[in-house]
Amino acid sequence: MSMKKQQASETGRANSKLRKIAKGVYAIWYREVKVFLREKSRLISALFMPLIWFFIFGEGIGSIASVPGNYNHFIFPGFLVMTIIFSSLFNGAYLVWDKKVDFLKGVLVSPLSRTTIFTGKVVGCMTDAVVQAMILLIVGIFLGIPFTFISVILTIIMLFGLALGLVSLGLIIGSFMESPEGFGLVASFVVYPLFLLSGALYPLENLPHWMQVVTHINPATYAVDGLRSIIIHQSSMSYLSNLIIILGFDIILILIGTWAFNRMKL
Amino acid sequence: MDAINITSLTKKYDKILAVDKINLTIKKGEIFGLLGPNGAGKTTTLMMLSTLLKPTSGKATVNGFDVMREPAKVRESIGMVFQDPSSDEMLTGYENLKLHALMYDVPLKDINRKINDVLALVDLNERKKDIVKKYSGGMRRRMEIARGLLHQPQILFLDEPTLGLDPQTRERIWDYIENLAKNMNMTIILTTHYMEEAENLCDRIAIIDHGKIIALDSPANLKRALKGDTVCLKGKNLFIDRLRKLPFVKKVAKSDGFVQLTVENSAKNLQKLLETAGEVESVEVHSPDLNDVFLHYTGKEIREQEGDDMEQLRVFTRVRQSK
Numbered sequence: 001m002s003m004k005k006q007q008a009s010e011t012g013r014a015n016s017k018l019r020k021i022a023k024g025v026y027a028i029w030y031r032e033v034k035v036f037l038r039e040k041s042r043l044i045s046a047l048f049m050p051l052i053w054f055f056i057f058g059e060g061i062g063s064i065a066s067v068p069g070n071y072n073h074f075i076f077p078g079f080l081v082m083t084i085i086f087s088s089l090f091n092g093a094y095l096v097w098d099k100k101v102d103f104l105k106g107v108l109v110s111p112l113s114r115t116t117i118f119t120g121k122v123v124g125c126m127t128d129a130v131v132q133a134m135i136l137l138i139v140g141i142f143l144g145i146p147f148t149f150i151s152v153i154l155t156i157i158m159l160f161g162l163a164l165g166l167v168s169l170g171l172i173i174g175s176f177m178e179s180p181e182g183f184g185l186v187a188s189f190v191v192y193p194l195f196l197l198s199g200a201l202y203p204l205e206n207l208p209h210w211m212q213v214v215t216h217i218n219p220a221t222y223a224v225d226g227l228r229s230i231i232i233h234q235s236s237m238s239y240l241s242n243l244i245i246i247l248g249f250d251i252i253l254i255l256i257g258t259w260a261f262n263r264m265k266l
Numbered sequence: 267m268d269a270i271n272i273t274s275l276t277k278k279y280d281k282i283l284a285v286d287k288i289n290l291t292i293k294k295g296e297i298f299g300l301l302g303p304n305g306a307g308k309t310t311t312l313m314m315l316s317t318l319l320k321p322t323s324g325k326a327t328v329n330g331f332d333v334m335r336e337p338a339k340v341r342e343s344i345g346m347v348f349q350d351p352s353s354d355e356m357l358t359g360y361e362n363l364k365l366h367a368l369m370y371d372v373p374l375k376d377i378n379r380k381i382n383d384v385l386a387l388v389d390l391n392e393r394k395k396d397i398v399k400k401y402s403g404g405m406r407r408r409m410e411i412a413r414g415l416l417h418q419p420q421i422l423f424l425d426e427p428t429l430g431l432d433p434q435t436r437e438r439i440w441d442y443i444e445n446l447a448k449n450m451n452m453t454i455i456l457t458t459h460y461m462e463e464a465e466n467l468c469d470r471i472a473i474i475d476h477g478k479i480i481a482l483d484s485p486a487n488l489k490r491a492l493k494g495d496t497v498c499l500k501g502k503n504l505f506i507d508r509l510r511k512l513p514f515v516k517k518v519a520k521s522d523g524f525v526q527l528t529v530e531n532s533a534k535n536l537q538k539l540l541e542t543a544g545e546v547e548s549v550e551v552h553s554p555d556l557n558d559v560f561l562h563y564t565g566k567e568i569r570e571q572e573g574d575d576m577e578q579l580r581v582f583t584r585v586r587q588s589k
Contacts, residue, residue, distance in 0.1 A: 023368045023371055027365050031354060031361075031365050034357055035356045035357065101350070101351070102352040103353070103354055105318065105352050106352035106353070106366075107369065108318060109344075110369040111342040111369070113338070
């Protein structure tokens with residue numbers, strides 16, 4: 001075989017490998033999104049839960065809270081983040097379910113590598129989570145939250161960034177759990193601290209010191225802060241610094257997730 | 267090249283030997299059955315061959331690829347239909363097949379045509395736009411068989427393909443499987459604990475019990491090897507020891523409430539047999555079937571497993587309903 005031909009066949013092989021991975025990721029994404037859009041109850045509850053919290057907190061705590069400006073505007077970013085936290089982590093429960101009904105066996109017996117499967121899962125679940133948050137965002141525009149075209153775009157980017165890491169976290173937990181009930185128990189220990197210690201509902205400056213430490217290792221804190229910086233122009237750090245820190249969390253969680261998926265037993 | 271080559275394959279869970287040093291060669295184009303009661307190690311063997319489970323020791327090649335060293339190549343060349351449903355209930359039959367086609371790198375321009383082809387093969391084209399949740403158990407199994415065929419694998423594994431299905435559906439599925447082997451020259455390996463299934467469908471059978479292959483041949487040869495008819499005696503206080511000593515009695519097996527004997531030339535020897543046996547309440551003579559073969563080798567009946575069967579069926583329906 002001549003050099004040229006050999007090179008050509010090597011690029012051909014690399015291309016076919018890449019094509020297989022792309023199709024694999026698309027396959028898993030296709031399934032996640034199709035099922036998500038078909039289960040209307042998920043969409044509806046994803047929208048209404050944050051809205052209920054938003055109104056109760058906005059009216060209840062808003063009357064006593066002392067934050068600069070409008071309390072509703074202050075907490076709205078927190079509820080976008082809440083939607084991402086809940087829907088992202090919840091995907092781990094679906095993974096446990098997939099194991100239980102043998103759907104996952106069918107995927108694992110295919111030629112796709114575990115890493116490809118994990119990537120497809122993450123991309124699919126991330127899409128679901130961000131779509132849910134975007135519905136809330138649209139409602140927010142109607143509720144008079146001061147969004148601009150630019151801040152909407154930046155919000156979506158930030159939400160994608162947060163969802164990427166948290167979906168991975170949900171899948172990591174799911175890969176270790178054997179029953180959906182067990183997952184629910186573990187997840188609630190993660191979900192509520194993530195939400196309540198993110199600064200979504202109240203400023204973090206007045207918390208005791210040890211709690212502040214916890215807020216610093218919480219990616220949701222940076223998402224809330226980053227969103228506030230562009231929506232109501234109040235934040236402790238710039239949008240970009242917050243986004244970079246979140247991407248750092250993402251990288252770590254994706255690496256752990258890939259490892260967890262590769263060692264997962266059925 | 268053989269379709270499958272297994273040498274000393276073993277799977278050990280803690281202290282339980284699920285599969286105990288089995289050796290087996292399966293030829294191309296064969297319909298091969300692994301027959302045995304639940305828990306005998308059939309599914310474990312299938313899981314190892316499809317790379318979902320790592321063997322503790324031993325070696326196996328599938329289509330010439332080593333299951334330990336080249337798992338991706340093994341997976342590319344096989345199709346698998348699991349015992350429990352593994353399709354997504356919230357997707358339509360068509361969407362499930364599309365998902366599968368993408369995972370197996372079926373060329374995009376062929377996907378639609380191939381899906382319609384395999385669905386036609388199992389008569390499901392009319393229901394392809396319904397979500398799988400609305401399918402009956404038999405339809406779902408047929409859809410999953412179609413899915414296993416979609417990427418035209420050289421070997422198709424079927425784990426208990428007709429478990430929990432009614433007799434009519436079962437026979438239909440047998441027809442599909444037979445056609446596949448004949449028309450597409452596919453190697454088919456199935457596990458079953460239904461005697462009729464093994465007998466009607468398989469070219470060769472390996473009888474598995476406690477993780478070991480205890481007999482391996484065509485159904486006809488296995489039956490012939492018993493060299494005698496089966497005589498079933500029912501009665502209280504039968505003289506089993508005396509029966510054992512009769513020269514034409516090949517084998518005596520005691521089961522719950524009756525004694526089963528393998529008897530040479532039963533037409534001629536029956537009277538002598540009855541005289542020796544004592545107080546016989548009823549007698550039944552038949553030419554041997556696979557159940558007798560199983561009893562002959564293991565000293566127990568495979569039929570005793572039917573209770574487990576119902577249990578599995580319940581689990582199956584529970585899983586289907588609870589989503």
